[in-house]
Amino acid sequence: MHTDTERCVRAVQSKDARFDGWFFTAVLTTRIYCRPSCPAVPPKVQNMTFYPSAAACQQAGFRACKRCRPDTSPGSPEWNARADTVARAMRLIGDGVVDREGVPGLATRLGYSTRQIERQLNAELGAGPLALARAQRAQTARVLIETTALPMAEVAFAAGFASIRSFNDTVREVFALTPGELRTRASRRTGDDRGIRTPGVISLRLPFRAPLNPDNLFGHLAATAVPGVEEWRDGAYRRTLRLPHGQGIASLSPRPDHIACRLSLTDSRDLRIAISRCRWLLDLDADPVAVDDQLRTDPLLAPLVDKAPGRRVPRTVDAAEFAVRAVLGQQVSTAAARTHAARLVTAHGEPIEDPEGGLTHLFPNPAALAGLDPEALALPRSRRTTLTTLVGALADGSLRLGLDSDWDEARARLFALPGFGPWTVEVIAMRALGDPDAFLPGDLGMRRAAADLGLPATPAALTAHAAAWRPWRAYAVQYLWATDDHPINHLPA
Structure with a gap:
C-alpha cells in the first residue's frame, strides 16, 4: 500500500x-x-x-515519533492473510527465528537460500531479515525498559542484542533517547510501576484495529479451556506457554481499546516471542473493516455483521497442541473434549508453578506423547489410531504445523493420515495455521445457522454460495457460529 x-x-x-x-x-x-x-x-x-x-524507516535514517510510538502499531494484516514466502518469513521473524537461528535458519525453514530470502524481503518491505529483526529487538527493549526494573544489561540481552554497546546505539538511534531517559519518561507519563512491584511479571497493552468483538474470541477460548493449561479467572483468559528458552504464563483481558496482557516468564529472552504468540492467538493483526465490508456484500450475512462487527478467529499458541486437541474433539461435546485433553495433560504434561491461579502444566509436546499407550486412551479404537499416527508424524517431523507452514501442503499431509476428514483438516487450518479462508460447510453448527438464515444447508451448495465471502470465509464461520446460544459465543461472566 x-x-x-x-x-x-x-x-x-x-x-x-x-x-x-x-x-x-x-x-x-x-x-x-x-x-x-x-x-x-x-x-x-x-x-x-x-x-x-x-x-525500512529506521534503515533510511528516521527515528520513531515520541507521540504516536509507531513501533507499537498493530502488525500488518497482510502477513496473516497470505501464505507466500514473504508472509511466512514475517511470521517467523516475529516469532524470533532470526534471533535464535540467524538468517540461514530462516532460509532453511522456508526452503530458500539466504540470498533469495533477503532479496524478496527487501523488494516488498524495504528491509532485509536482519533489519526487521533489529527493529523488533528495539521494540522489545522498549517494553522491558518501560515496564520492568531489570538492569539495562539484562534488558539488552533479554531483547536479543549481542552487546551493551549495540543495545545503547540502537535505542538512541531509533527513539532519540537513551535507555535511561526512556525509563524516566515512562515512569513520569504513567506513574504505573506494576511491573516493578511484581518481580518476573511484565504488564503491557496489545493494540488492535477496531472494532474488536471479544464475545466469541474469549468465549471460545474459555469454554474449550483444558484444565491445568488454561483457565478464565477474574476477567482474564490465562494459559501456560512453552517457549524457546523456558516457560511462561499469559493473562489476557479485553479492554475497549486494547488487550491487557500480563506475562510471567522464566526467561525474559522469550518476551518478544510470547507477545507475538499472544497476538496470533487473539488474531489482533486482522483488518476487521476489510473483512466485514466483504461479508456485508451478502445480504443474508450483513445483519449478523452489523449486529456485532469485528469478530476475530480464536487461534492457538501451539499448532501441534491444537491438532491433538482437534482429534480429541472429533464427534464429541466440548466438555468431553476438555476431559480427554485434561487426562493427557495430567499423564504427560510438564508441571509448572502458578502462584496466581490454577494452572499446573504445559500441554505435552509431540515428543512427550510419542510413547503413550493407546490402550490407556478412553477413545474408540479408530480415534486412538488417528491420534497416535498424528503424534508420530509430528514427533518425527514428517508433518510440520506452524507459522512457516504452506497451507495447501499441510492440508494434503493431514488428509493423508487415517481419520482426518474435511472438518478436522479445516478446523486445524483455521485455528492452528491461521488460514483466513478455511471453511467448514459440513459442521453441524454451520448447517443449523445456514438453514435458519435461509442459506443453502448442504455442504456443496453452501460452499458454492460462500465463494463470494472469499478470502474471509473463516470469519464468516465465526458470525454463523455466533447465532447459536452456546457458551463459546459469550464473554464469560
Whole structure:
C-alpha cells in the first residue's frame, strides 16, 4: 500500500487508525517516522514519504515519533492473510527465528537460500531479515525498559542484542533517547510501576484495529479451556506457554481499546516471542473493516455483521497442541473434549508453578506423547489410531504445523493420515495455521445457522454460495457460529 501515495496521504490527513501498521509516514524535514493516526499536525504533502515497515524507516535514517510510538502499531494484516514466502518469513521473524537461528535458519525453514530470502524481503518491505529483526529487538527493549526494573544489561540481552554497546546505539538511534531517559519518561507519563512491584511479571497493552468483538474470541477460548493449561479467572483468559528458552504464563483481558496482557516468564529472552504468540492467538493483526465490508456484500450475512462487527478467529499458541486437541474433539461435546485433553495433560504434561491461579502444566509436546499407550486412551479404537499416527508424524517431523507452514501442503499431509476428514483438516487450518479462508460447510453448527438464515444447508451448495465471502470465509464461520446460544459465543461472566 505504501506505493499508493494519494491513498496514504488521505489516511494521514484524516488520522485514520485503520491503516496503522499497513504503512509508516516518514517526515523529511524532521527525520521522524509516524503511524498514520499520529495526533500531531500532519506534515505538508511534499515532506511526506512512505515506507512499508518500521525497519525500512529506521534503515533510511528516521527515528520513531515520541507521540504516536509507531513501533507499537498493530502488525500488518497482510502477513496473516497470505501464505507466500514473504508472509511466512514475517511470521517467523516475529516469532524470533532470526534471533535464535540467524538468517540461514530462516532460509532453511522456508526452503530458500539466504540470498533469495533477503532479496524478496527487501523488494516488498524495504528491509532485509536482519533489519526487521533489529527493529523488533528495539521494540522489545522498549517494553522491558518501560515496564520492568531489570538492569539495562539484562534488558539488552533479554531483547536479543549481542552487546551493551549495540543495545545503547540502537535505542538512541531509533527513539532519540537513551535507555535511561526512556525509563524516566515512562515512569513520569504513567506513574504505573506494576511491573516493578511484581518481580518476573511484565504488564503491557496489545493494540488492535477496531472494532474488536471479544464475545466469541474469549468465549471460545474459555469454554474449550483444558484444565491445568488454561483457565478464565477474574476477567482474564490465562494459559501456560512453552517457549524457546523456558516457560511462561499469559493473562489476557479485553479492554475497549486494547488487550491487557500480563506475562510471567522464566526467561525474559522469550518476551518478544510470547507477545507475538499472544497476538496470533487473539488474531489482533486482522483488518476487521476489510473483512466485514466483504461479508456485508451478502445480504443474508450483513445483519449478523452489523449486529456485532469485528469478530476475530480464536487461534492457538501451539499448532501441534491444537491438532491433538482437534482429534480429541472429533464427534464429541466440548466438555468431553476438555476431559480427554485434561487426562493427557495430567499423564504427560510438564508441571509448572502458578502462584496466581490454577494452572499446573504445559500441554505435552509431540515428543512427550510419542510413547503413550493407546490402550490407556478412553477413545474408540479408530480415534486412538488417528491420534497416535498424528503424534508420530509430528514427533518425527514428517508433518510440520506452524507459522512457516504452506497451507495447501499441510492440508494434503493431514488428509493423508487415517481419520482426518474435511472438518478436522479445516478446523486445524483455521485455528492452528491461521488460514483466513478455511471453511467448514459440513459442521453441524454451520448447517443449523445456514438453514435458519435461509442459506443453502448442504455442504456443496453452501460452499458454492460462500465463494463470494472469499478470502474471509473463516470469519464468516465465526458470525454463523455466533447465532447459536452456546457458551463459546459469550464473554464469560
